[in-house]
Amino acid sequence: MDLFSEQPPDYVPLADGACWLPGFALPVMDELWSCVAQHLRIYPPQQMQTPMGYLMSVTTSSMGDWGWVSSANGYGYSAVNPATQQAWPPIPPVILHLASAAALKAGYAGFVPDSCLMNIYQAGNKMGLHQDKDEKDTSQPIVSVSLGIPATFLFGGSKRSDKTQKIPLHHGDVVVWGGHSRRFYHGVAQVKPAIHPLTGQQRINLTLRKAR
Numbered sequence: 001m002d003l004f005s006e007q008p009p010d011y012v013p014l015a016d017g018a019c020w021l022p023g024f025a026l027p028v029m030d031e032l033w034s035c036v037a038q039h040l041r042i043y044p045p046q047q048m049q050t051p052m053g054y055l056m057s058v059t060t061s062s063m064g065d066w067g068w069v070s071s072a073n074g075y076g077y078s079a080v081n082p083a084t085q086q087a088w089p090p091i092p093p094v095i096l097h098l099a100s101a102a103a104l105k106a107g108y109a110g111f112v113p114d115s116c117l118m119n120i121y122q123a124g125n126k127m128g129l130h131q132d133k134d135e136k137d138t139s140q141p142i143v144s145v146s147l148g149i150p151a152t153f154l155f156g157g158s159k160r161s162d163k164t165q166k167i168p169l170h171h172g173d174v175v176v177w178g179g180h181s182r183r184f185y186h187g188v189a190q191v192k193p194a195i196h197p198l199t200g201q202q203r204i205n206l207t208l209r210k211a212r
C-alpha cells in the first residue's frame, strides 16, 4: 500500500490472481442494496447444517441458477431452495454487472456468474478457513462483495497451515480471487458488534461464482 498517495487505493493485490478492490461496489450501492434487501425479505436466510451435524455460524440465501446449500446429507449446489423446493430467483442485472466489472478489473474477462450466495453475519459469527471447491470450472474466479458492518477477511494460501493476510473489509469492498489463487484457503474472523446505517447490526456478503 502506498502510504503517501492522496487517494486511498482502489486496487490492492493480495496474491497471484487475487486482489482487493476497496469501495468498488459503492457507485451502484443504492440499487444493489434495494435488490439485496428485497431478496432477504422474500427469501429469509436460513442457518444450514453441515454434513458433520454442526450448524453453520452464518445464515444464507441464494440467487441464480444454482444456490449453495448444506445439510446432513452433504453440501454443494442445488437448483432449488431446500426450504420451499422452488427455484432460486435470478441474479439481478446490477449484481451481474458488478461481478463482471470487478472480475474484469482483476484481470478476468467474460465472468458471468450463475450463483450468488448471500452469507449474513451477526456479531460473533465467523467462517472458518476453507477452500471453494464445489465449482466445476476453476478457470472462473470468485467475486465477493461486502455490505454492512466491517469484518476481517482471512486470505491464506494453498495449504490450510499457510499464513493468512488479514484484510479489513468494509461496506462496498470487493475481493476477487482466481487463477493461481482460485483454491486458496480463506475465511472470516469473528465479527465484532457494530451498526451500519443500511444493514443494522449485520454484515452481508455476496459470493458470486460460476457453479456449472
Ligand SMILES: O=C(O)CCC(=O)C(=O)O
Pocket (backbone or CB within 6 Å): 117, 119, 127, 132, 144, 153, 186, 187, 188, 205, 207
Ligand atoms: O463472507 C465472506 O467474506 C466469505 C464467504 C465465503 O468464503 C464463502 O461463502 O465461501
Ligand SMILES: [Fe+2]
Pocket (backbone or CB within 6 Å): 130, 131, 132, 186
Ligand atoms: Fe469461501
